[in-house]
Amino acid sequence: MGQSLPKPALRPFLPADTPMLAAIFVASVQELTGDDYSEAQQEAWAAVADEEESFGKKLASELTLIATLQGSPVGFASLKDNTEIDMLYVHPSVAGQGVGTLLCDALEKLAGARGAKSLTVDASDTAVDFFRKRGYAAQQRNSVTINGEWLANTTMKKAFADGGAQS
Incomplete structure (x- = not known):
């Protein structure tokens, strides 16, 4: 008999989550972006989470949702x-299993319910296809410097029908 996989759940960010989210951020950057960014770029990007206090303050200053599996x-x-979707990161062990979709769906619904007509995201080269499949259109290419390394990303935008997010 097959066993069904546990379904991910969502909950709001709590300050005590910061160390775990920093670890997810680092693992995601280091293990999922290697086809699009050099090792030096990945190290500079992952180092954003080294200062946990400022990383936690950034998460707390925005509407941050956490996807959980079995808690x-x-x-x-x-x-x-x-x-703007500022951050969207999933642990490599659950990549491709719908966790990113669940998180993105929730942010789109929340933004739409709060009156947003559209959402933008500065998508990494690794994430462009994910957002394109969700109806986001490329607006412009960007070069950003993070910890001394230049990284490219793409600003993408999705307009909502009737001013609210679609499901």
Whole structure:
């Protein structure tokens, strides 16, 4: 008899989550972006979470949701100013299992319910296809410097029908 996989659940961010989310962020960058970014770029990007206190303050300053499996965090996403998906990271062990979709769906619904007409995201090269499949369209290419390394990303935008998020 087959056993069904546990379904991910969502909950709000709590300050005590910061160390676990920092670990998810680092693992996601180090293990999922190697096809698109050099090792030096990955190290600079992952180092954003080295200062846990400022990383936690950033998460707390935005609407941050955590995806959990059997109570343990496996991903997170944050909405900045109700207009931008600022962060969306999943642990490599659950990549491709719908956790990112669950988080993105929730942020889109929340933003739409709060009156947003669209959402933008500065998508890493690794995440562009994920967002494109969700209806986001590329607006512009960007080069950003993080800890002394240049990284490229793409600003993408999704307009909501009737001013609210679609499911």
